[in-house]
Amino acid sequence: MTHLAPLDAQAQPPTPREAEILDAVRHVFAEKGFDGASMQELARAAGMSVGNFYRYFPSKAAMVEELIRHDLKDVEAHFARVASAPDPLATLRIALAERVRNYAEMCTDAPLRAEITAAALRKPELAIVVGRVEREITTYLVRAFGTATGLDFDTAWQRFAAHARLIVLLVKACTTRLRIGDVDGEALTVLILRQIDSLLDEVAAARPETSRT
Template sequence: MIMNERSFREDAVPSAHTVSLPHTAPDSAADARVAGILVAARHAFAEKGFDGASMQDLARAAGMSVGNFYRYFASKAAIVQALIALDIEDMARDFLPIFASDDPIATLRQQVRIKLIEHQCNEDGALWAEITATALRKPEIGLACGLMETTIVDYLLQAFAKACGFSPEQSRAQFAAHAALIVMLVKSSAMMPQKDETLRNDLNEMILRIIDQTLDEVAASSVKG
């Protein structure tokens, strides 16, 4: 069940227009072991960085021999790609209530506020700051990060289309920059240094105001009103 750079394929990313959740519950001991490896790797990368954490470190963190570890992942890049794929699945779940809502903008606004105010985005902030830096040096990781951001933008555009009564094409033409801005702001919040909590809270409030203004612009374009 080895995973390498080719294991992360663009067609593995769920479509924003027909959101279907991949089955992620472990079906076997091997799947459970992969899940355990990714949990351990997430902590190791956040603590030591991509370059600082060796495959030996990752194997040790997962409680495995190096030889056995390589049976599951051929490289650190493959591990990062698997982590990104899992986070895309989590994001798809987050968007399901938004797509199902009678008021997608209000539901999106509420979810973003909860994530930023409760600092849910900061839980993996150190990890994603490290992955973002690594993406500049590792094309395969840059591709995976790009696919993640593109997928989130697509989800936002689908929500905007429903809220405004637009076709997918109209939504993309009018709101692509709005969606990209929201992704950039939430990502910035997630990677914000956490040493000064007061400053972090103040910055998050400013980010939320900008996101609210952006969503207000989208809502004002609705053909339903």
């Protein structure tokens, strides 16, 4: 199994001032994109001089990585609850359904997420960061599958990494879904959840017979 180097799990969380800066620059990235947002505009949004701004974040890529790292912490908390649940797959189904439905109703970060994805297709340094976080989430899913089925991690990865990857892609797509004239929005959401349920059913089928009764 080929691994991308993970995001540094031991990295310190942003300081209160860094967190304020990240909140301030979100809308600039969302409105102007990674390429269109200049360091001057980002510094202005944070109420700082450019020179002082560089003391906190040396590049736009560093800011985007910190934004992604923040989102990953939320994902880690969700998977910790899944891993400790009596029935990890049932808990995972509920969590994924809630996330998909929340995104279907409104994803306030949709423009930012779309810009990060678009920039990652053009910028190798961002592609590495985005690829790492998607691999991290895929790994969390496979670990949950292994816990639920009693399979060791390597076996679970071999059998279900593609299942996990497709779930990541389906949920990610929900975050940037256009809703202009979305008269069949609920039907589409139901189809997405049905596909996720089908993938989880295939994982569940790998559990020993005694654990399915």
